[in-house]
Amino acid sequence: MPFEKEREVLSGHIRNKNLKHSEQRQIILEVFLETEKHLTAEELYLTVKKKVPSIGYATIYRTLKLLIEAGLCREMQVENGVTRYEHHYNHEHHDHLVCTKCGKFVEIFSPDIEKLQEKIAKKNGFVLERHRLELYGVCGACRR
Template sequence: MSKQSSASLADFLEFMNRKGLNTTSQRRVIAEAFFELPGHYTLEEFYQHILRRDPGIGQTTVYRTLKLLCDAGLAMEIHFSDGITRYEAARPNSHHDHLVCLSCGRIVEICDPRIEKLQHEMAEKHGFSLDGHVHNLYGLCAACRNARSEGQSTR
C-alpha cells in the first residue's frame, strides 16, 4: 500500500472513530480499494472492482462507504454532462480540472497553474472570493476524432 493510501485510510478510520461509527472489515476493504484505485469511477465500476476483492460485499455497503468517504472529505462526487455520478479521491492541495471525451467517456486530469491563476484573477476582477470551482472541458479525444474521420464507432 502506498503512503498516500495509508494516510487516507488512517484519516478515514479516525473519522469513523470520531463519529462513533463501526469500522467493519468490509468498510476497511472498500476504503483501502478506493484509495489504491486512481481515477474517476461510477458506483457500478467501483463495485465491480470490489467484487474481485471480496464477493461478499454488497453494493449498498459500497455506496454507503463511498458516502462516508465523501462526508469525511476524503472522496468527491464528480458530475459530468452525462449525468452519471463518479467518485475520486480528494487530494488536499492537488487541484485539477478535467478533459472529458463526449464520445468514449475518457476522462483526463489536467493541472495548469496558469488556469488557476486566471480563475483567481477573473474572480477578483468581478469582486468574488473563490471557495472552489469545477472546470470540465468537453470534446473529443484523439482516438475518437480519428475513428470518426475513418467512419468507425468508438463505443
C-alpha cells in the same frame, strides 16, 4: 502495507466522529484505492461484491460519502450525469479534459485559469469557494 496513510485518515475520521470500524468499510476503501481510474458507484459495488458477496448498494453509497467527508475521495460528474468518484488524498486539485468520442479523459490544471477565476469572483463581490471546469473535445486517437 499499502495505502497505510489512507487507512489512517479513514480511521482517524471514524474515531473523530465516534463512528465504528467495519470490514465493509475497510474493503470498500481498499478496492477504491486499488482501482486506478474514476469509478462509478456501480463499478465499485460490483468489484466489492466479489470479495463480500453480501454487500449492499446502500453501504457503497454510505461509505463513499464517508470517504468524501474524510477527504479521501472526490465526486466528479461528467456531462452525461453519471457520478464518478476519484482519489482525493494527496492528489492536487485538478479539472478534466474529456474526449466526447471514447470517454477518455486527462486531468488538467492551470494556475493561470485559477487566478482569473478568483479575479472574476472578486469583481462580482463573491468569495470563491470552489469551481468546476470540464473541457470537452475529441482526442488525438479518435480523430483518425
